[in-house]
Amino acid sequence: MKFQAIKGVRDILPPESALWNRVEQAARSVFHSYGYDEIRLPIFEPTELFARSVGLDTDIVSKEMYSFEDHPFADLEGLKAQIRTRPIGLVNLTNLGLFDKDLEDFVPKVQQAFDRGEISKSPENVKMIETVSKSFREMRRLLTAGGLAPGTLQEELIGNIQAIQTNVGKIVLGDVLTLRPEATASVVRAYIEHGMQTRPGNVKLYYVGPMFRRERPQKGRYRQFYQIGAELLGSSDHPALDAEVIEMLLAFFARVNLTGAKLYINSIGDKNCRPAYVERLRGELQKLRDKLGADSQRRIETNPLRVLDSKLPEEQAIIDTLPHIADHLCDACREHYAELKRQLALRKIEYEENWRLVRGLDYYMRTTFEITAPGLGSQNAVCGGGRYDGLVELLGGPAATKGIGFAIGTDRLMLSLQEAGAAASCGLEIYIAWMGAQAYPAAVALARKLREHNLSVELPAQEMKFGKSLNLADRLGARFAVILGEDELAAAQFTVKRLADGDQRKLSEPELLEYLTKSRTA
Ligand code: HAM
Helix, strand or coil: CCCCCCCCCCCCCCHHHHHHHHHHHHHHHHHHCCCCCEECCCCCEEHHHHHCCCCCCCCCCCCCEEEEEEECCHHHHHHHHHHHHHCCCCCCHHHHHHHHHHHHHHHHHHHHHHHHCCCCHHHHHHHHHHHHHHHHHHHHHHHHHCCCCHHHHHHHHHHHHHHHHHHHCCCCEEEEEEEEEHHHHHHHHHHCCCCCHHHCCCCCEEEEEEEEECCCCCCCCHHHHHEEEEEEECCCHHHHHHHHHHHHHHHHHHCCCCCCCEEEEECCCCCCCCHHHHHHHHHHHHHHHCCHHHHHHHHHHHHHHHHHCCHHHHHHHHHCCCCCCCCCCCCHHHHHHHHHHHHHHHCCCCCCCCCCCCCCCCCCEEEEEEEECCCCCCCCCEEEEECCHHHHHCCCCCCCCCEEEEEEEEEHHHHHHCCCCCCCCCCCCEEEECCCCHHHHHHHHHHHHHHCCCCCCCCCCCCCHHHHHHHHHCCCCCCEEEECCCCHHHHHHHHECCCCCCCCCEEEEHHHHHHHCCCCCC
16 A cells, blocks of 8 residues: 555655745744744634634635534444445335344444433533434334334335434534644634733734645645734734734735735725625625626625635626625724724835735735735635634624734645745755764764754764765765775875865864854854
8 A cells, every 4th residue: 555645735854844934933033022822722623613713605615614513423423424324215124123233333422422421411512412312212113013014104104213313413523623724813713711801011922834624626725724813902903013913924025026016905894884885885796686697696695795806707807897895894894994004104014905815814904915826726825814803702702802903825825826836945054974983972072062053964874885985975965975995094184075166175173163153144
């Protein structure tokens, strides 16, 4: 059996990983200069956290999450699956016998685990366990009353079995968890859990790590992807904060030499003005329903704002005719947005307004923004973010806390940098070519000393012919080869060869150390 990484995930190998490290290090350094500290978050959280914050009707929650039930009942899980999927459409004795046996096993075991408190005593579980037990008794009664023969009893029996299959599926054996599809919800959860509102000033946090979404893989879109994100939580919603967050983001992009990035901004209003706009939009969309594709038609009901996100070419002209939210903002939101633009101008930040920038997560209000980068094809958003003032309260925290933040798609940032020619080497500095058994102890000692000086050193474990050794040093991309053989041992000197141009010199140990540390790669 040959194992391969599963669809939509990938390995990041050297030397590319060196570029990733450099970029992540630049983020740490730039974010630090703006007063942000790192938060390390769990990779999985209760599903409910994302359902509540990102929103049930979003693509992420409705179809892209990797969720699982976390419990120790493998046997019950297996039985549950069998009960739910056994084909009972045609009532026959064999199938029914197996179905009955599974239930005979499942029902008391679930009941016992429930009584011991090992299965959640949620109202849904209480109801479902009771309903399934009752239906099971009823199923047996119908069977003994002749339910196998065609007729009304059989119809009742089939209905009963179908109800059991559905309801067994609703019994939740453990906590329902999800691999995080994003990290804003986790940051807010942590902020509330640790009472961070009592900390002085604004709470400024950044995170670096993998996220998981079951999307259709393509260039720049993966199922395990990486984000570098930052969140600012505090009592103020002043637009200067929004502008500074954007400034920090652009400072980071400048630090990693990303060229051609474009900033788009919008305001999507707040709970005072957005509902009326959404209704207006829905009304307009209903009139245009027949001209829209299936996804947009569905969104007229579930989330009309998301229609504005559509990339379908045939919908673009229709969307252009829809009302703009800018014309429907309340006074406070309009003023907030105007001040944001002033604050960006003050910082000499160029932007383009995009009234269709609504973002795919429900928690946003007022400011939304996105940054695109070249070289990415259709998945060209390298960063998305915005303000989410109601989220802390929604998740049970203090209503006074406001928030704004962003997340950069690191995979896409890397693609764009690489398209523009960025490359990294693994950075091997020194290769020690030793010859003769007596030279080995000196080579080991030298390698240790150089490494103590933070130089990257390769020491071959076995003796090699001189030519072969130097050839390997070259292929490994080492900058220097230090040659250590009988002559060098006798003279208490090392021969050091600069591989780029063949420059060669004989040096004592202190001279060698000085020479190598001075020419260290930055
Ligand atoms: P998002 O727009 O869902 O926002 O994701 C942010 C960025 O992550 C995207 O612009 C994109 O670069 C990258 N990304 C998303 N999905 C994938 C994928 N499947 N493969 C590769 N890259 C991807 C958020 O996640 C919000 N939490 C951002 C935020 C933070 N808003 C406020 N604070």
